[in-house]
Amino acid sequence: MSHKVGGLIASGKTKLVYSLDDPSLVLLRFKDDVTALDGKKRDVIPGKGSLNAGISARLFQLLKENNVHNHYIKMYDPSSLIVRKLDMIPVEVVCRNVATGSIVKRLPITEGTVFDSPIIEFFLKDDARGDPMINSWHMMALKLASKCEIDEIVELTLRANDVLKKFLSSRGLMLLDFKLEFGRRNGEILIGDELDPDCMRVRDASTGKVLDKDLYRKGASLDEVKKAYEELYRRIVET
Ligand SMILES: Nc1ncnc2c1ncn2[C@@H]1O[C@H](COP(=O)(O)OP(=O)(O)OP(=O)(O)O)[C@@H](O)[C@H]1O
Ligand SMILES: [Mg+2]
Incomplete structure (x- = not known):
């Protein structure tokens, strides 16, 4: 069709x-x-x-x-x-397996620390306020989601983490963290938006080579960024 x-x-x-x-x-x-x-x-x-x-x-x-x-x-x-088509919830849901990025600036945690179990964080999508971190109480008070919906968001995020970690590991890749966005359709919560190296940190499991947008954030050339995305595409899509 x-x-x-x-x-x-x-x-x-x-x-x-x-x-x-x-x-x-x-x-x-x-x-x-x-x-x-x-x-x-x-x-x-x-x-x-x-x-x-x-x-x-x-x-x-x-x-x-x-x-x-x-x-x-x-x-x-x-x-x-x-x-x-979803009615999008303006919240970014971050799931972290290994400490890197904003969390090591915000909290006394050493870069590279492997968490015993994943950490989930919420950020309000609000460019003017610099996407502030919020918690489930803020989400309920701002009427962004109900308690039940937040539980569903957490459950879907943790299950996505398990599935993605396993799949990437089978391709010699390590998933440090990723960001999801959610929306509603007929009263049901679904994951929306994207799932790619713009919103996840992925490293080669044996060499530690960076294969995500961190390269761009840290000033690598556009050619290096493209080569990394191409490698990730080959390892995720073509094998
Ligand atoms: N399934 C979906 N149904 C409807 N809208 C969606 C869906 N998935 C993603 N979107 C929306 O697509 C839009 C464009 O995505 P993009 O990532 O370019 O936006 P952005 O720059 O992150 O910022 P913003 O979300 O503030 O527009 C976003 O507003 C996102 O919420
Ligand atoms: Mg976006």
Whole structure:
């Protein structure tokens, strides 16, 4: 069944959302843009959109096969996915297995510490406020989600972590942390948005080679960033 692509519904830093002839679905088109520091640093890497679309499609499919509910339906073209249209919750849910990034600046934890069990953090998507960290009490007070929905979000995040960790490990990759976004459809909570090296930290398990957006954050050349994304694509999608 082929779909007719309609008008642009939303445009973010790295993705465009289009309507489809079926109103319960949308098209997510991945741009070649790469951004960091809340969008203050920005570049274009030709081909990045299709690498991230392909990686997201593969990982969402994997989660679906493991009954971790998400928005993915199918790929539309190399840089676009057809997904269920969600009413998005403006919260970033971060799951950490190994300490790196903002947590080692915020708390007395040494870089590289492996946590006995994963840490989950919530951040309000609010660029003007620098995406402040919030907890479940804030989420309820701000009417972002009910207690029951927050429980579901935590459960889906932990299950996604288990499935992703195992899958990546089978490809010689280590999952340090990742970020998910959630939405509602008919009263059900689903994982939405993307699942790719823009929103996860992945290292080669034996060499520690960085294969994610940390390269860009830390000033690597665009060519190095692209090569790392291509390697990750090969190891996740093509094997
Ligand atoms: N299944 C979905 N249904 C509807 N919207 C979605 C879905 N998945 C992702 N989106 C939305 O797509 C938009 C574009 O994504 P992108 O990552 O480019 O945005 P962003 O720059 O992170 O910022 P913002 O979310 O503030 O627009 C986001 O608003 C996101 O919430
Ligand atoms: Mg985004």
